[in-house]
Amino acid sequence: MSAAAESSAATGSTRLANGAARRRSLFRRLAGQAGPVAGLVVLIVVVLCAVFAPALTQYDPLKLNILDRLSPPSRAHLLGTDDFGRDVYSLVLYGGRASLLVGGLVMILTSVIGVLFGVVAGFSQVLDNVLMRIMDGLMAFPAIVLAIALMAALGPRLSNVIVALSIVYAPRTARLIRSTVVVIRELQYVEAAQALGAENARIVWRHILPNTMAPLLVQATFMFAYAVLAEAALSFLGVGAPPYVPTWGNIISTGRLYIQDAPWIIWFPGLVIILVGLGLNLLGDGLRDLLDPRFRSASGAS
């Protein structure tokens, strides 16, 4: 991430002194904003649809139904069928499972790795140098390029997509957490606690971690969005999930051939990706505004 973002996160976190009370008012303020609420609602709806996919459709998305191929949206097939006769509506629902799973797991993994590395780096000068150089090295590749190279090595499987994207995006979180930790450590009350003999572990648990939650939350929201988009791009390029696993990117990839004859195949997955991205971005923006209004939309994606 850019230096500006780190800077903003660091100063933003100095405001997070009193955890619980702030959290309550945070939710209240978040709830008052239309954008993030709408985003959250959209997200919840999409996630629920994906989770309850089997209940929402009677079709098996993998079942080939050749005789019905390329049929337009109808009562039998709400969003039409693809070139194998698979129901597009079901593909989008089940594809959501894969795509959202990737997004969610990458979000969690990058957060965990990011916190781990960030905290360790924040506390140890030696490890800081080593780890941050490695993080910088990983961030020296454009995200998609590194992801492609990793997928080339690991092979086209959904689990590998999660691993690859986590490796690609974790450094960003790690740098963020690290700067936050470094700043907090220098706060007076923390220094005081150390002087009083508190162990590092306790300091981390009571003071550091709670104050990283806010920037982490914002970051995680955007990570989810990047991961969903990146998975779609990788699958579209043919280096993501294998072609017979439905993901939104894969569906668009196969639908590319039929854009003139059966445009519904690329329209619906595309619109869903946009919807998910929209929801996540609105949510993330809202969270960031609330946590640090002075830096509203100051730094964007990197």
Add this chain to the structure above:
Amino acid sequence: MSQIRSNVEPSRRNFLKGAAAAGAASLLPWSQRVSSASAAEAPRTGGTLKVAIIGEPPSLDAHWTPASITHDLTWHLYEPLFTLDEHYSVIPMLAEGHSLSEGGKLYTIRLRRGVPFHNGKEMSAEDVVPSIARWGKTATVGKLLFKTVQSIQAKDRYTVELRLTAPSGLALPGLANFSQFPAIYPKEVVEAAGDGQIKEFIGTGPFRLLERVPDRYIRMGRFDRYAARSEPTNGYGGKRTAYVEEIQFIPTPDVAVRIAGVESGEYHFSDWITPDAYNRLLQNPRLDVMIVKPNEWITGIFNKKMGPFTNKKLRQAVLASLDMEPIMRAAVGNKEFYRLDPGLMFKEHVWWSDVGKEVYNHPDREKAKRLMQEAGYKGEPIRWMCTQFYEWMYKSALAAKQQLEEVGFKIDLQVMDWASVMSRSTDPKMYDIFTTGIGDKVDPTLQTPVNCDYPGWTCDPKLDAMMARLATETDFAKRYAIWVDIQKWFWDEVPVIKFGDFFSLRVQQKQVMGYANRYRPFFWNVWLAAR
């Protein structure tokens, strides 16, 4: 039923004509389409023809790879000794003619004179001998033919002697074969290549290589000193004229882009168009649409050297599980573009037979399960390699996978790039089945699925004996009988799965004139009309 030519003379003098004519006496196999309005307009020289091809060719050395992309490009640059006319008869190209003696064992081939290579050197026997020898060492068909070759040498500057150990019906059709064809290179080029690929791309063809930027284009320019034959164009032979100034072959792996490119005027011509676009493209007044029929048949090749499919019963189980109609439909889309047929040689050939129709496309799940049990199949995953590069390969594999899994097979579908499929197909440790297409063959002895050297390793003493007899027999009726026996053996042994025949779609701008739609595309005799 099949036609049997009764008026072919089996005499030795007409041996050549007979063997070839046996294959040649078919109906015109191609959806003939020569551009309209050509009667009124005289050919124009000049212009750059832009052709969107399916991908980057693995090599520009015609001997080196069986990839059809390489063939389709390089036969503008290089020429063989013999080629085929529109009836599949072998006719001379760089050869002037030939004679056969010593009981069918000695081919004396006379070369044309005054035929220049692109670098100015005159083609002569000193170039032909090393070229053919190299082809005999490198190419699959070459290796097959050279099993019976005793020697090849230059008798004099314009005469080559090919001496066989036994008469072979394969010699001339092999020398006129399409993919991995015996291109004639200058002797220096062959020597410089050593064991690797050729480093300079010099031939006698109507076009010469201008520039190759991988993944961007391959540019060929008209060779002004090309020595054309005098007879009118006949099939792939006869007079070849390079009208256009330049041809640009542009690798465009994505068929959607190829279609869009031709529709929007970016490319003049493209092949391997998905048949689903047929109806829409027909409506477009700027385009000519052509069907390539016959084209290829889709197949799944079993690994019979190691793995579960060394067991014949399991192979038969697979065949018994498959309902070919939905598989071909999934692969090809448009019903007009495929045909369910058990013949290993296409219906359009005199060699066609429908022996095997009782087993082909007769799905019987109970029988399949029984055979699986008898074969001792316990549910081990079967590794199936295919590629999306030719989308019909992937689609047929996916459709077959579903049907097989319903019967109880476990299929591990491995989708990879085409180059990987081709290279892994030679390693028996890497797969159990792989998908490919079998193209149109001039002679049944060239059918790769019943060849022991070809990946899949269809090796069986009975089969080998029949194939050997097929190669040496000269009488068409007798050869046909042997072939029918081979096909019978095929449908019992099931060395590969034949899914069905499919036809391909080519599209060009109406501006393109003189294009003759044959099995493999070529752009000599083609010109661009004024817009």
Add this chain to the structure above:
Amino acid sequence: MASFLLKRVVSLLPVLLVVMTVDFLIIHMIPGDPASVMAGPNATTADIAQLRSRLNLDLPLHVQFLRWAGRAMRGDLGDSLFLGRTVNRAVWERTEPTLLLTLYGLLVAVVFGMPLGILAAVRPNTGMDRGFMLLAVLGVSIPTFWLGLIFIYAFAVNLRWLPAAGYASLSEGFGVNLRYLMLPALSLGLNQSALVARMTRSFMLEVLREDYIRTARSKGLAENLVVLRHAMRNVMVPTVTVVGLIFAVLLGGAVTTEIVFNIPGAGRLLIDSVLRRDYPVIQGAVLYIALVFVVINLIVDMLYVIIDPRIKYA
């Protein structure tokens, strides 16, 4: 300043080391045997073994890395397995399309994004502001490749305004080069223009709040003049750094765009090489792209320090 620059460059060295290690390691994790892939379908086991030793593939990993890294630092990245030329040449032949595409994409992002951002900032929290910013969030959420597909069919195939695919080099003329790159640049740049809009807006908002703007206003200068003279001058510079950041992102986005539009750039080379398992080219292309990225980031960081010395580096 100079010492900062020196320090920065020196700090790049370990990064470069990491880059090269990562690049090297990735490729060698690929399953399957590179030697047999390269040798081709006609090869015998002996051929494959010979090739393997020629490529040093049978040496221990760290020795391979040292040899590779040593050669790479001298500029020798080996030969492509598929393309019949050196990796350097293969990548070099592709730089023009990718760089031009990225540049045009950048222009699109700035041309569409900045005015939108400025307009939104000048009238904050009005309907127009909210509308534009919603549009911006939408823009960031649209997958570039999807947008490219839509454009191809709308503008190229159906309206026939622009070519659907392909590329003409600058040497063939600026106009024709632009024709081929216009749709790709639009689909690439519009996505980032949303980002530019958001950033421009926030920078503008900050600047407009500054005291001296208030002073200027209180002096009675016309609103437009205030904006033009004071705010623009101050927002240009941070926006330039934003633009620098986006250049790097656009470079990554060019990969998918090149596939969609069949442009023979470095991104397409990367994908094609991955699919063909042309290892030397994968390594070389990734290395070059990372190098460009690092240089751009360095320049951006430098500009940042020039603009705002307040920002310290932890």
